[in-house]
Amino acid sequence: MKESGRKQGAASPCAACKLLRRRCAQDCVFAPYFPADEPQKFANVHKVFGASNVNKMLQELPVHQRGDAVSSMVYEANARVRDPVYGCVGAISSLQQQIDALQTQLALAQAEVVHLRQFG
Amino acid sequence: MKESGRKQGAASPCAACKLLRRRCAQDCVFAPYFPADEPQKFANVHKVFGASNVNKMLQELPVHQRGDAVSSMVYEANARVRDPVYGCVGAISSLQQQIDALQTQLALAQAEVVHLRQFG
Numbered sequence: 001m002k003e004s005g006r007k008q009g010a011a012s013p014c015a016a017c018k019l020l021r022r023r024c025a026q027d028c029v030f031a032p033y034f035p036a037d038e039p040q041k042f043a044n045v046h047k048v049f050g051a052s053n054v055n056k057m058l059q060e061l062p063v064h065q066r067g068d069a070v071s072s073m074v075y076e077a078n079a080r081v082r083d084p085v086y087g088c089v090g091a092i093s094s095l096q097q098q099i100d101a102l103q104t105q106l107a108l109a110q111a112e113v114v115h116l117r118q119f120g
Numbered sequence: 121m122k123e124s125g126r127k128q129g130a131a132s133p134c135a136a137c138k139l140l141r142r143r144c145a146q147d148c149v150f151a152p153y154f155p156a157d158e159p160q161k162f163a164n165v166h167k168v169f170g171a172s173n174v175n176k177m178l179q180e181l182p183v184h185q186r187g188d189a190v191s192s193m194v195y196e197a198n199a200r201v202r203d204p205v206y207g208c209v210g211a212i213s214s215l216q217q218q219i220d221a222l223q224t225q226l227a228l229a230q231a232e233v234v235h236l237r238q239f240g
Contacts, residue, residue, distance in 0.1 A: 050170040072209035089192035095215035102222040109229035116236035
């Protein structure tokens with residue numbers, strides 16, 4: 001998990017504060033996860049979840065879980081921007097179809113193994 | 121896709137307008153998808169995406185795609201409320217692990233079929 005954010009003492013705001021046009025405080029909740037050089041990462045999360053919801057969700061989590069929460073929100077937000085109707089639920093449906101297909105293939109192969117062992 | 125919403129002429133607001141404490145207009149964008157008798161459905165979507173983002177996302181879609189968009193947003197929101205760190209990305213990771221496991225099992229079974237055919 002990348003948690004670089006702002007360099008200590010650097011004056012440039014994080015990508016979130018830059019987009020929201022606010023001062024990036026030393027203890028900014030966004031800065032560790034939304035570095036200035038990845039503006040699109042925050043833009044999509046902001047568009048889909050809203051900055052105040054993301055802020056609230058991060059504040060409700062212990063610091064050691066925030067990086068993973070940001071990663072999953074970024075993933076969901078990017079999926080929703082790519083596919084405004086299904087978002088990452090489209091990926092879930094497609095993975096479930098793959099599982100169904102693999103289970104069918106596996107059952108056939110296992111049945112053939114049983115048959116070959118009995119009747120060679 | 122359930123699109124019952126408000127009964128024509130009924131005075132009660134949809135679940136969204138009720139939570140947002142606003143008048144539920146005849147052409148309310150939420151009403152067809154958030155009926156008054158399912159308040160939790162909107163509550164989670166509101167908590168995770170924010171009412172104004174949901175409104176915007178629905179407005180940007182043709183009417184015939186809005187039901188599916190609401191279903192996928194409700195699914196994502198419920199997953200995020202249950203698991204604030206991974207949301208439905210947790211489901212995606214778990215499905216991908218299942219696929220990996222099935223592919224390994226399938227490769228083994230297929231190798232055994234080839235072996236049994238050659239050497240009985």
